[in-house]
Structure formats: C-alpha cells, structure tokens
Amino acid sequence: DTGVSQNPRHKITKRGQNVTFRCDPISEHNRLYWYRQTLGQGPEFLTYFQNEAQLEKSRLLSDRFSAERPKGSFSTLEIQRTEQGDSAMYLCASSQDSNTEAFFGQGTRLTVV
Amino acid sequence: QKEVEQDPGPLSVPEGAIVSLNCTYSNSAFQYFMWYRQYSRKGPELLMYTYSSGNKEDGRFTAQVDKSSKYISLFIRDSQPSDSATYLCAMRVTGGGNKLTFGTGTQLKVEL
Numbered sequence: 051d052t053g054v055s056q057n058p059r060h061k062i063t064k065r066g067q068n069v070t071f072r073c074d075p076i077s078e079h080n081r082l083y084w085y086r087q088t089l090g091q092g093p094e095f096l097t098y099f100q101n102e103a104q105l106e107k108s109r110l111l112s113d114r115f116s117a118e119r120p121k122g123s124f125s126t127l128e129i130q131r132t133e134q135g136d137s138a139m140y141l142c143a144s145s146q147d148s149n150t151e152a153f154f155g156q157g158t159r160l161t162v163v
Numbered sequence: 164q165k166e167v168e169q170d171p172g173p174l175s176v177p178e179g180a181i182v183s184l185n186c187t188y189s190n191s192a193f194q195y196f197m198w199y200r201q202y203s204r205k206g207p208e209l210l211m212y213t214y215s216s217g218n219k220e221d222g223r224f225t226a227q228v229d230k231s232s233k234y235i236s237l238f239i240r241d242s243q244p245s246d247s248a249t250y251l252c253a254m255r256v257t258g259g260g261n262k263l264t265f266g267t268g269t270q271l272k273v274e275l
Contacts, residue, residue, distance in 0.1 A: 054206075056206075081260075081261055083261070083262070083263075085263075090171065090267065090268075091267055091268075092167075092169075092251050092253070092265030092266050092267050092268050093207065093251075093263070093265050094265070095262050095263065095264070098260055098261070098262060100260075105260060106260055106262065139204075141206055141207070145261050148258070148260060148261050149261070150261075151197065151209055151212045152209075152261055152263065153209060154199070154206040154207045154208070154209075155206050156205055156206040157205070157206045159204065
C-alpha cells in the first residue's frame with residue numbers, strides 16, 4: 051500500500067472553469083477527509099465521508115463545491131465556476147475509523163488564473 | 164481568536180540543537196493531539212499522535228500535552244538539516260468524526 055494518492059498533483063485553470071480532483075485512500079480505510087490549505091496557513095477541514103456517506107460539510111464548502119465517494123473507495127472533489135480565491139492546496143486524508151490517526155496525501159495544488 | 168494558536172516562525176537553529184515547538188488552544192474538549200511535519204509543496208506527514216495529557220517519545224521526538232494549561236509541545240533532539248520543514252500541530256475532540264483543527268504551522272530551519 052503506497053498511502054493516500056491524489057491526482058492531479060498540480061492544476062492550473064482559468065477563472066470560471068470547472069475542475070475535479072481525485073483521492074484514493076489507504077485501502078480499507080473507512081473515513082476520508084478533504085482539507086484546504088492556503089499559503090502560510092494550516093489545513094482547514096472541508097468535508098468527510100464514512101464509507102460512501104458524506105457526514106459533515108464545513109461552511110467553507112460553498113455550493114460551488116461538491117464531493118462524492120460513490121462506492122466507498124475513491125473520492126472526487128469538484129469545484130464549479132472556479133474563482134481566484136479557490137487557489138490553494140487541496141488535501142485528502144484517510145483513517146481506518148473515527149478513533150485512529152489520519153494520513154494525508156501529497157495534495158493537489160490548484161492555481162486559478 | 165483562533166481555536167489553535169501557533170507561532171509561525173521562522174525558527175532557525177544550528178544542527179544538533181534541541182528544538183521546542185508549541186501550540187496553545189482554547190477548546191477544552193480537545194482530547195487527541197497530533198504533530199505533523201510538512202515539507203514544501205508536500206502533504207503533512209504524521210509524526211506524533213497522543214491522547215489526553217502526558218508525554219510520548221519516539222526516537223528524537225517527544226510530544227507533551229498539558230491539558231490544564233491548554234498547551235502542547237514537540238521537542239526535537241539532535242536536530243538535523245533534514246528536519247527543516249513546517250511543523251503543524253493538530254487536535255480534535257472525541258467523537259468529532261476525526262475532524263482536525265490545525266495550527267498555522269511553525270517553519271523550522273536547521274542550519275549546518
């Protein structure tokens with residue numbers, strides 16, 4: 051197992067375009083989390099899944115953002131009509147359950163121009 | 164005021180020094196405390212994971228939690244240039260869905 055995998059690693063897009071990121075968690079990890087990290091800040095929680103169920107969404111997750119985990123394995127995060135303020139590192143993490151530590155992927159760095 | 168406060172640094176130390184990194188927090192419900200190391204343009208890597216108060220040691224790293232003071236620390240002994248990174252503290256409540264609240268991170272540089 052190579053850990054949490056995120057693709058793409060980098061994405062440059064024009065303002066107004068839609069983008070989609072993928073996260074493959076560690077196998078058999080039931081919980082999957084999305085965070086956003088801007089320069090000079092710590093990661094901020096966006097949303098998390100228990101298997102395929104999305105259990106919590108942060109108020110940071112505007113209606114332009116949608117996340118799915120259709121079969122309880124990989125997850126996608128889509129941003130519609132991107133804005134320059136969406137430029138950030140999007141991090142995915144997974145954990146075996148609610149009481150074990152979370153492991154992060156390498157992130158997808160989004161630049162909106 | 165943020166729930167978790169962390170001095171952003173940068174902190175510069177000579178090789179071999181003992182490094183002390185700290186966070187304070189305001190939410191007394193936090194029970195799990197973590198330290199992550201993050202190299203530039205990489206994802207956070209878990210270093211230490213502790214529950215409630217006390218100390219935990221792993222190699223050159225020691226994590227301390229003082230819940231009465233709402234203060235956590237990470238000590239790095241015999242620091243190496245490869246320890247140069249940003250160190251993030253993170254914490255969560257019990258039953259909080261493992262949702263982590265992070266500090267801003269402290270940038271550490273260990274110089275030869």
